Amino acid sequence: MPSYALLVEYDGAAFYGWQRQAAGPSVQQALEEAASRLNGGVVPLATASGRTDSGVHAEGQVVLMTLSADLPPERLRAALDFHTRPHRIAIRAAALAREGWSPRFSALRRHYRYRILARRAKPALEEGRVWHVPLPVDHEAMHAAAQLLLGRHDFSAYRAASCQADSPLRTLDRLDVLRQGEEIHLLASARSFLHHQVRNFVGTLYEVGLGRQPIGWPREVLDGRDRQLAGQTAPPQGLCFLRVDFPEPIDWRA
Amino acid sequence: MPSYALLVEYDGAAFYGWQRQAAGPSVQQALEEAASRLNGGVVPLATASGRTDSGVHAEGQVVLMTLSADLPPERLRAALDFHTRPHRIAIRAAALAREGWSPRFSALRRHYRYRILARRAKPALEEGRVWHVPLPVDHEAMHAAAQLLLGRHDFSAYRAASCQADSPLRTLDRLDVLRQGEEIHLLASARSFLHHQVRNFVGTLYEVGLGRQPIGWPREVLDGRDRQLAGQTAPPQGLCFLRVDFPEPIDWRA
Numbered sequence: 167m168p169s170y171a172l173l174v175e176y177d178g179a180a181f182y183g184w185q186r187q188a189a190g191p192s193v194q195q196a197l198e199e200a201a202s203r204l205n206g207g208v209v210p211l212a213t214a215s216g217r218t219d220s221g222v223h224a225e226g227q228v229v230l231m232t233l234s235a236d237l238p239p240e241r242l243r244a245a246l247d248f249h250t251r252p253h254r255i256a257i258r259a260a261a262l263a264r265e266g267w268s269p270r271f272s273a274l275r276r277h278y279r280y281r282i283l284a285r286r287a288k289p290a291l292e293e294g295r296v297w298h299v300p301l302p303v304d305h306e307a308m309h310a311a312a313q314l315l316l317g318r319h320d321f322s323a324y325r326a327a328s329c330q331a332d333s334p335l336r337t338l339d340r341l342d343v344l345r346q347g348e349e350i351h352l353l354a355s356a357r358s359f360l361h362h363q364v365r366n367f368v369g370t371l372y373e374v375g376l377g378r379q380p381i382g383w384p385r386e387v388l389d390g391r392d393r394q395l396a397g398q399t400a401p402p403q404g405l406c407f408l409r410v411d412f413p414e415p416i417d418w419r420a
Numbered sequence: 421m422p423s424y425a426l427l428v429e430y431d432g433a434a435f436y437g438w439q440r441q442a443a444g445p446s447v448q449q450a451l452e453e454a455a456s457r458l459n460g461g462v463v464p465l466a467t468a469s470g471r472t473d474s475g476v477h478a479e480g481q482v483v484l485m486t487l488s489a490d491l492p493p494e495r496l497r498a499a500l501d502f503h504t505r506p507h508r509i510a511i512r513a514a515a516l517a518r519e520g521w522s523p524r525f526s527a528l529r530r531h532y533r534y535r536i537l538a539r540r541a542k543p544a545l546e547e548g549r550v551w552h553v554p555l556p557v558d559h560e561a562m563h564a565a566a567q568l569l570l571g572r573h574d575f576s577a578y579r580a581a582s583c584q585a586d587s588p589l590r591t592l593d594r595l596d597v598l599r600q601g602e603e604i605h606l607l608a609s610a611r612s613f614l615h616h617q618v619r620n621f622v623g624t625l626y627e628v629g630l631g632r633q634p635i636g637w638p639r640e641v642l643d644g645r646d647r648q649l650a651g652q653t654a655p656p657q658g659l660c661f662l663r664v665d666f667p668e669p670i671d672w673r674a
Contacts, residue, residue, distance in 0.1 A: 177544050290509055420541065
């Protein structure tokens with residue numbers, strides 16, 4: 167039975183996150199149910215590069231599914247994009263996956279973006295896509311503070327209590343903070359992240375952006391290894407899972 | 421009684437356009453009703469730089485309202501931004517308007533953007549913000565064709581039958597077509613536009629982008645002055661009213 171890689175975009179507002187939940191609809195469930203239409207009614211298992219939380223968006227989630235049907239990737243993509251209607255899920259591309267390839271374990275680097283709307287007025291066009299902060303935010307101070315977090319560390323201070331990873335050690339490759347008009351964007355890249363790691367970075371750097379804490383504080387929090395010392399977990403709707411790098415490029419077809 | 425200029429953002433999906441309609445909620449009605457809370461219950465009249473159609477968005481609509489309350493612009497902005505909840509309308513800034521100033525007649529230039537999502541997969545994150553075209557689009561050919569429409573012309577061929585303007589003469593200052601990843605953006609600037617003019621440009625240039633018509637065709641359509649010769653009216657959700665220029669800068673306060 168052939169295995170397929172899928173490049174998937176979704177609006178997290180409509181879902182209880184990636185993973186199947188009793189509480190309500192998930193991206194995994196919507197994709198698996200759409201794929202069952204091409205799989206003789208049998209619901210296949212979908213695994214993903216990153217298990218995004220409720221409300222978190224994706225532009226380039228990568229998913230693996232094994233199906234009984236032997237379809238050209240272009241046709242599989244079109245059929246799944248059709249059958250996922252009316253969900254806000256798009257199948258941007260598909261590829262044949264090679265034996266042993268895993269969207270989770272083969273991933274070399276994951277890239278996320280977090281958007282803060284830093285203005286007095288509430289969001290109208292970007293409601294549900296940004297964290298609204300009605301105060302002046304010093305993004306340059308946030309960027310300087312973020313650079314002190316780069317490299318390989320025990321990130322226990324930025325890890326959710328619910329995190330299931332075996333180790334709190336991670337290597338943070340990029341954490342840039344930049345301004346785009348009224349928005350502040352945080353761009354984070356690493357081989358993998360702990361649960362809530364990016365949102366905890368944002369909630370902690372935010373204290374520096376407001377001038378409540380000095381530039382060295384997020385690094386002190388890191389070194390303290392205590393989640394109680396860090397800032398709040400920034401809300402999910404500002405976060406978007408942008409893309410994943412793999413050691414061998416995927417032959418995406420649209 | 422003081423007059424105020426307002427800088428207004430809205431998500432057009434939730435409204436039957438700018439202007440009050442019997443059919444359903446309009447941006448004008450939502451703004452006027454919010455302002456009545458600051459005006460002793462009297463509903464004031466709001467006038468706008470451009471009367472956007474149902475489904476068309478705005479980042480920088482400019483609105484004039486005269487109120488009995490004499491408020492600093494910062495406080496008026498905050499109060500209106502609050503009272504327009506839960507509508508997807510944001511009051512980005514406010515200013516005192518000088519005697520005789522009109523958001524419609526004083527405007528020197530209006531700027532619009534039209535977004536096409538040119539990919540096979542349906543929109544998920546940008547649903548309701550883009551026109552989805554699941555075909556390859558040659559944006560360079562569209563740009564070349566668009567340059568032949570610049571300048572002062574009788575734009576009857578690009579004018580809606582319902583257009584109420586006295587004259588079909590307009591001066592088109594800018595019509596750029598550029599690619600942004602999977603999207604194609606059309607940027608249009610003029611002192612004023614006819615009804616549906618931008619959406620008719622898009623629907624006509626689109627025929628060039630698909631290779632169905634040559635680069636010179638949209639100009640031939642212009643010279644023919646016959647709406648029947650042009651392409652379709654592109655759908656409203658791709659259009660956004662970006663901003664308005666005035667001869668004297670407005671002292672916006674947020």
